[in-house]
Structure formats: structure tokens, C-alpha cells
Amino acid sequence: MKNLSFPGLPRVLIIDDEEGVREGMRGLLQHEGLHVETATNAEDGVRRLEQRAVDIVFLDLNLPGADGLSMLSRLRRGSPPADIVILTGYGTVANTVEAMRKGATDVIEKPFTQDRILAVVRRCLETRQLKSELTWLQDRVRELTATELVGLSPRIREVQTRIDQVAHAPDTTVLVTGQSGTGKELVARCIHERSARRHGPFVAINCAALTESLLEAELFGYEPGAFTGASKDGKDGLFAIASGGTLFLDEIGEMEPTLQAKLLRVLQERTCRRVGGVHDIPVDVRIVASTNRDLRQMVQQQRFREDLYYRLAVMTVHVPTLAERAEDIPLLSHFFLDQIGRQMGKALSGFTEEAMETLCEYRWPGNVRELRNAIEHACIICPSGMIDEVHLPSFTGGAPDGSDEIARNTITIDGKDRSIRALESQLVAKVLDDTQWNISRAAAILGINRTTLYNKIRVYSLGKRPLRAVAKVEA
Numbered sequence: 437m438k439n440l441s442f443p444g445l446p447r448v449l450i451i452d453d454e455e456g457v458r459e460g461m462r463g464l465l466q467h468e469g470l471h472v473e474t475a476t477n478a479e480d481g482v483r484r485l486e487q488r489a490v491d492i493v494f495l496d497l498n499l500p501g502a503d504g505l506s507m508l509s510r511l512r513r514g515s516p517p518a519d520i521v522i523l524t525g526y527g528t529v530a531n532t533v534e535a536m537r538k539g540a541t542d543v544i545e546k547p548f549t550q551d552r553i554l555a556v557v558r559r560c561l562e563t564r565q566l567k568s569e570l571t572w573l574q575d576r577v578r579e580l581t582a583t584e585l586v587g588l589s590p591r592i593r594e595v596q597t598r599i600d601q602v603a604h605a606p607d608t609t610v611l612v613t614g615q616s617g618t619g620k621e622l623v624a625r626c627i628h629e630r631s632a633r634r635h636g637p638f639v640a641i642n643c644a645a646l647t648e649s650l651l652e653a654e655l656f657g658y659e660p661g662a663f664t665g666a667s668k669d670g671k672d673g674l675f676a677i678a679s680g681g682t683l684f685l686d687e688i689g690e691m692e693p694t695l696q697a698k699l700l701r702v703l704q705e706r707t708c709r710r711v712g713g714v715h716d717i718p719v720d721v722r723i724v725a726s727t728n729r730d731l732r733q734m735v736q737q738q739r740f741r742e743d744l745y746y747r748l749a750v751m752t753v754h755v756p757t758l759a760e761r762a763e764d765i766p767l768l769s770h771f772f773l774d775q776i777g778r779q780m781g782k783a784l785s786g787f788t789e790e791a792m793e794t795l796c797e798y799r800w801p802g803n804v805r806e807l808r809n810a811i812e813h814a815c816i817i818c819p820s821g822m823i824d825e826v827h828l829p830s831f832t833g834g835a836p837d838g839s840d841e842i843a844r845n846t847i848t849i850d851g852k853d854r855s856i857r858a859l860e861s862q863l864v865a866k867v868l869d870d871t872q873w874n875i876s877r878a879a880a881i882l883g884i885n886r887t888t889l890y891n892k893i894r895v896y897s898l899g900k901r902p903l904r905a906v907a908k909v910e911a
């Protein structure tokens with residue numbers, strides 16, 4: 437062992453009723469610098485292991501009281517579980533196979549040589565070292581690429597709290613609701629990464645993107661020749677691929693009723709069957725489903741199965757619109773600027789006051805996704821330094837803040853001057869008054885940028901004053 441370096445002394449537990457074996461091994465392994473404990477029966481061994489974790493357990497299969505084989509799974513409960521090396525005086529194939537099936541690392545037949553014991557110990561410790569290094573690296577990678585749900589508003593804090601709650605119940609089905617672009621998939625990823633399933637895969641599928649039969653084959657997999665065009669080797673489904681992890685069913689509201697029934701069966705039975713298959717395969721995934729539809733209403737309209745709805749909605753996480761947490765816009769904008777700027781290798785230092793004002797005043801019908809796209813657009817346009825308003829896209833996608841108030845008012849034009857200029861000057865003046873001369877808001881409503889608006893104010897000699905009385909259009 438001297439050429440291996442381990443943090444702390446490796447610990448070994450020997451469970452054997454033969455004193456000669458226990459003491460012989462103790463001497464050998466202590467001499468190699470390992471910490472050794474012994475037990476004469478399986479119950480005592482389990483008790484010791486519960487008090488203090490060990491790296492390797494040498495377990496005699498033929499013990500008084502409970503036999504070693506039946507105790508094997510209890511001896512592997514630690515995290516990480518101990519390596520179990522079976523000592524058997526009988527060496528029957530059946531025993532060996534059964535022990536390996538239950539998770540034993542190796543089997544040593546009695547009588548054994550010291551070299552055999554040392555070789556097994558060395559291999560176990562090397563593998564444990566590699567595994568712990570791998571876990572450490574995986575954790576670092578996860579930290580660096582951590583999915584971050586940015587926001588400090590009370591609404592997003594509620595979502596954070598909910599994520600933590602559901603993360604602690606790693607088998608419970610979760611339904612994530614919210615408008616398009618609010619961050620439902622991100623929430624699903626956060627649930628996965630904060631749960632005990634984080635070392636397993638996160639697999640996402642969009643239920644709206646595939647036809648019913650393709651979606652079924654994707655989810656459940658299929659047997660060779662299950663349908664025309666099926667690969668001759670068959671295929672694992674996503675329930676199998678996501679095993680140990682999380683399966684994210686995006687846009688669940690778009691799933692056809694027959695498939696809804698099959699999904700319900702999987703959730704209830706915790707097994708699934710490949711298309712064309714006859715065997716039920718155990719399912720070990722957490723389902724997180726998401727929708728931007730009102731599933732309850734769809735249930736009332738009999739477009740979504742009620743039983744499936746209740747099965748999915750055991751826990752729900754509702755993600756608010758960006759407008760409902762507008763105070764997060766500056767933080768999110770800086771987060772995206774930093775992220776996208778770094779990806780593009782651009783040194784962008786922030787936003788001008790006007791640009792930030794525009795970002796904060798817009799209503800963001802496409803939610804966080806639209807904000808991210810706007811920042812990406814700005815990052816492409818802006819050569820360096822601060823993002824200004826001119827770098828932002830013209831927000832034509834949705835109704836800007838205040839536009840519906842304007843729409844409710846009708847603009848009337850002067851009977852004598854029906855030129856476009858006259859109409860425009862009145863429209864600009866009215867929008868300015870309606871927005872209390874908030875230039876950014878007025879420009880957004882008018883669909884022009886601030887510079888153009890300033891020009892129009894100058895050309896039409898508009899000042900901060902009440903809108904002029906306007907006459908009705910004369911026939």
C-alpha cells in the first residue's frame with residue numbers, strides 16, 4: 437500500500453467467525469498501514485459499519501446467525517458504499533454469482549494467500565480513489581456550469597423555495613407551469629440539479645415536436661421490427677435512458693389522449709413496456725412536466741385526462757411572467773450581458789441609463805427568453821463599451837407598456853389640415869402627454885427610437901403642455 441496515497445487511513449472491516457482468519461488478516465493489513473476492525477457475526481458487522489464508514493468489508497459467507505449473503509445489501513448502505521469482498525470456504529458458483537449480483541466487488545476462496553488479499557485491497561482502494569476523484573471533478577464541472585435561476589424579486593424567491601422543496605422529494609412528479617419563455621425548462625433543470633438524482637441524466641423531450649407514434653417510440657423504446665422502419669436492433673426509450681435521473685416532458689398539454697393513458701400507467705406502475713415488447717421494465721426516473729396551457733381548463737374540456745392531471749400536479753411550480761417581476765430586469769440584463777459578452781469575447785461594460793430605462797419599461801410578452809434575445813442582439817450590434825438604446829432591437833413583438841391605454845383613445849383630426857404631418861404631430865403629442873413625457877415609453881409606443889422622437893418634437897415644436905383640443909373629423 438505504500439505507493440498509494442490516501443487522505444486518511446483506509447478502513448477495513450473483517451467479518452468472520454474464525455479467529456485465525458480475523459487475526460491473521462488484521463496483522464497483515466495493519467502492517468500495510470490500514471485501520472482494521474473485526475466482527476464475529478453479520479449483525480455486529482452492520483452495527484460497526486453504521487457507527488463508522490469503512491472502505492472495504494471482508495465478509496465470510498458462512499456465519500453463525502444471519503448469513504453473510506443476506507446481510508450484503510445492508511453492508512452496502514454507506515455513501516459511497518463500502519466494497520464488499522466475499523470470503524468463502526465453499527466456493528460454489530451459485531454463491532459467488534449471487535454475491536456478485538448483490539453488489540460484491542470480489543470473491544476470495546479460502547484458503548487464501550496473503551498476496552491475494554493484498555492484491556484485492558490494492559485494486560479496491562485504487563478504484564475508490566478514482567471514483568472519488570471523478571465525483572469531485574463532476575461536482576466542480578456542475579458548479580461551473582450550474583444552471584442559475586437569476587432573480588431577487590419576491591416572486592422568483594417563491595419559485596426558488598418551491599424548487600428546493602421539490603428537490604428534496606426526488607421521486608415526486610412535478611408540473612411546471614408558466615407562459616412561454618418564463619424559464620420553465622430552467623426550473624426543471626434546477627430541480628434535477630438540486631435533487632439526489634443530480635448524478636443521473638437530465639433528459640428533455642418536447643411532446644409537441646413529434647407525432648404520437650414517434651413520441652411513443654421515443655419514450656418507451658421499441659423491440660426489433662416493432663413497426664415498419666424500426667431498427668432491427670430495437671431501441672431504448674427515454675424512460676430507460678434517463679434511468680436514475682430526471683425526464684423532462686415539455687409541452688405535456690400537446691400529448692395525445694392515448695399516449696396520456698400510457699404515461700399514466702407508467703407513473704402508477706413505475707414500469708414501462710417497449711413498443712412491441714412483452715416485458716415490463718422497471719422505471720427509475722422523476723418526471724417533471726411543463727406546460728404553458730391551462731391544463732385544468734383542458735381537463736374540463738376533456739382534452740386532457742383528469743387522472744393524469746392530478747398525478748402530474750402532485751407538486752406544481754408556477755413561474756411568473758417577467759412583467760410580474762420587472763424588478764429583476766436589471767439583474768437579468770447584466771447576467772445575460774456578462775454571459776453572452778463572454779461567449780462572444782467582447783468587452784461590454786454595461787448599459788447606458790437610457791438603455792436600461794427602455795429595458796425596464798418594456799412589457800416583455802416573450803418573457804425572459806425575449807429579454808435574453810434582446811441582449812444578444814445588442815451584444816452583436818454594440819462594438820464595445822456600454823450598450824445604448826440604439827443597440828437594442830425595436831420592440832415590435834408585443835404590446836409595449838401603456839399601448840392599450842392609448843389604443844382605447846381615438847385620435848381625431850382637425851377638419852382643415854388632414855395632412856399626415858398634422859396627424860403625426862397630434863399623435864406624437866398625445867402619446868407624450870399620455871406617458872407624462874417619458875421619452876423611452878413614448879418612443880416604444882410610437883415604434884420609433886428616441887432620437888427620431890426628439891427630432892419630431894423639434895420639427896413639430898412640441899412642448900410639455902396639455903394636448904390641444906381636437907376637433908372631430910368633419911365629413
Ligand SMILES: Nc1ncnc2c1ncn2[C@@H]1O[C@H](COP(=O)(O)OP(=O)(O)OP(=O)(O)O)[C@@H](O)[C@H]1O
Pocket residue numbers: 584585586587614615616617618619620621622623728768804805808
Ligand atoms: N431566471 C432566469 N435566470 C437566468 N436565465 C433565465 C431565467 N429564466 C429564463 N432564463 C433563460 O431564458 C431562456 C428561456 O428559458 P426556458 O427555455 O427555460 O423557458 P420556457 O418557459 O421553457 O419557455 P417555452 O415555454 O417557450 O419553452 C433560456 O435561455 C433560459 O436559460
Ligand SMILES: [Mg+2]
Pocket residue numbers: 620621686
Ligand atoms: Mg421550454
